[in-house]
Amino acid sequence: MQTLYTVYSTTEAGEREASKKIGTGILNEKLNRALDLFTTSILYAFRVAQYSETDARLRGSKYLPTPEDLNVNTKIAANEFMWQVLSNQTFAEKVKDAKLDFLVDEEWIKKLYQQLVKSAEYQAYINEQSRIPASEKAIIQYIWEKLILENESLQEHFTEELQGWEDDKEMIVVLMQNFFKSNSKINYLSLLSTEKREYAHELMRTVIDKEEYCNELIEPKLKNWDSERVALIDLLLLRMGICELLFFPTIPTKVTINEYIEVAKLYSTPQSGQFVNGVLDNILKDLEKTNQINKQERVRKS
Numbered sequence: 001m002q003t004l005y006t007v008y009s010t011t012e013a014g015e016r017e018a019s020k021k022i023g024t025g026i027l028n029e030k031l032n033r034a035l036d037l038f039t040t041s042i043l044y045a046f047r048v049a050q051y052s053e054t055d056a057r058l059r060g061s062k063y064l065p066t067p068e069d070l071n072v073n074t075k076i077a078a079n080e081f082m083w084q085v086l087s088n089q090t091f092a093e094k095v096k097d098a099k100l101d102f103l104v105d106e107e108w109i110k111k112l113y114q115q116l117v118k119s120a121e122y123q124a125y126i127n128e129q130s131r132i133p134a135s136e137k138a139i140i141q142y143i144w145e146k147l148i149l150e151n152e153s154l155q156e157h158f159t160e161e162l163q164g165w166e167d168d169k170e171m172i173v174v175l176m177q178n179f180f181k182s183n184s185k186i187n188y189l190s191l192l193s194t195e196k197r198e199y200a201h202e203l204m205r206t207v208i209d210k211e212e213y214c215n216e217l218i219e220p221k222l223k224n225w226d227s228e229r230v231a232l233i234d235l236l237l238l239r240m241g242i243c244e245l246l247f248f249p250t251i252p253t254k255v256t257i258n259e260y261i262e263v264a265k266l267y268s269t270p271q272s273g274q275f276v277n278g279v280l281d282n283i284l285k286d287l288e289k290t291n292q293i294n295k296q297e298r299v300r301k302s
């Protein structure tokens with residue numbers, strides 16, 4: 001959607017055919033950038049956990065260390081959820097190849113760690129005698145959601161220092177939510193599988209190719225709306241939804257409509273979800289009456 005927005009915002013209608021090549025480059029760039037930001041977000045949370053060893057070393061090397069200085073709890077540095085990811089070869093390769101360690105600000109890591117050790121969640125974690133998988137994941141998720149994501153000053157730092165953070169933040173949040181649900185199947189060298197990447201490119205090209213036809217379907221449904229005043233994002237979402245309904249036979253119609261309602265809520269105005277839902281639903285009914293919807297069961301690869 002962001003790629004199409006860029007193409008439609010910067011090119012005239014007559015230039016769109018040539019813009020498909022530009023769009024392909026933009027899409028690849030956005031996917032690669034999002035992958036960098038996603039991996040960097042994980043890295044920030046991990047570096048906070050690993051800082052416990054640095055803190056223990058610094059406090060233990062004081063000229064007159066206190067008993068507390070000599071007994072810093074470093075349990076979180078061996079967090080099993082974290083090391084499961086760190087042991088993923090693609091994660092290590094991504095961090096190294098993209099030089100993501102250089103994007104992590106050590107002063108912020110120290111500040112976040114200091115906030116962490118004061119939290120009730122951390123105290124409960126280190127007081128557990130055994131390593132419980134759910135707790136191992138929960139403390140890393142706490143670092144991300146409460147200490148990093150909700151820290152306004154840090155988010156301002158990300159906007160200034162991490163290229164594309166402001167544009168891609170919502171996507172990264174969704175990726176991190178999925179990461180905490182299941183991280184075992186992630187390939188950190190490719191945000192999308194080959195199949196999904198091909199789908200993204202094909203959808204982009206189809207939306208550009210079928211622009212006029214999509215507009216013919218959309219405009220009669222804008223009863224009380226001036227089509228020129230409808231937000232570009234909403235129009236793009238409608239065109240994408242129509243193209244999925246008509247030209248992507250393995251995607252169920254219900255999945256398409258629900259997906260674009262959620263995207264509209266996330267990226268456009270508060271009313272956009274209802275708007276996209278109403279227009280797409282009406283268009284779908286018309287297409288079904290004329291037998292233009294031909295869906296087929298998706299064949300799963302073994």
